[in-house]
Amino acid sequence: MTTVSTPPGTAGISRKLLGIELLVVLGLSFGMSGLGALISFLGSVTEPAQLAKQVATLNGSRAPGRPWLDLAWQLYYIVRGLMPVALVGYLLVREGASLRMLGFDLRQKWRDLGRGTAVAAAIGGTGLLFYLASQAAGVNLTVAPSGLPDVWWRVPVLICSAWENSIAEEVIVLGFLLRRLGQLGWSWPAIVVTSAVLRGSYHLYQGIGGLVGNMVMGVVFCLLYRRWGRVMPLVVAHALIDTVAFVGYALLAGHVSWLPTG
Structure with a gap:
């Protein structure tokens, strides 16, 4: 089993500074996304319409009628x-490491x-069933993964968006x-819970199903990352x-009865 390297602060960087760096990164990314998702969810639950009747669009048009x-945009x-x-990447280099330390590289591309x-096949189908059940139970909004117009660049942009989401x-x-x-001395269970809760938090705009489903996914990803020592498979x-x-949504929405479209 490969374990994730979590050495103490290196290159003379104090734990306090490492903590500040982490807060800054999260403040510029998924920490604020989690706060925004909470505000969005509060807005949804206070709407007269039921959650399942509301739509959360993930990739919407930013200039309708102007392709x-x-x-x-x-x-x-x-x-x-x-x-x-x-x-x-910069912060890791500054401490004497790099993104390769996280396993973000192509050294083992085929593996x-x-x-x-394999992970996508196992989680993807289960996640779809969980979403459909949550939406049917009324605890999740109807998620529209694409709201882009039917133009030539729709599919390439959706693929790029998928990779941007996954990398970030x-x-x-x-x-x-x-x-x-780990560098700050947190225990492994606390680290897993924190990562999973953060991952779930910025999906809360989708509803309770989005929160819980992504928290479970977060736990699984933490365990696999600890085992493999690489983020690239994830x-x-x-x-x-x-x-x-x-x-799939862009191609199937409105053409199959089992896919909610709002």
């Missing part, structure tokens, strides 16, 4: 979403691809968070899950 401007937000990952595909989440919420909390798994969800 080229819309494309420019889509690419802008994809690139912007990766900036916290660049910050993490990572195989492992990621797994590098920050899995690799970097676990490393920093990046692949997450990207495949999101790609199937985003592109």
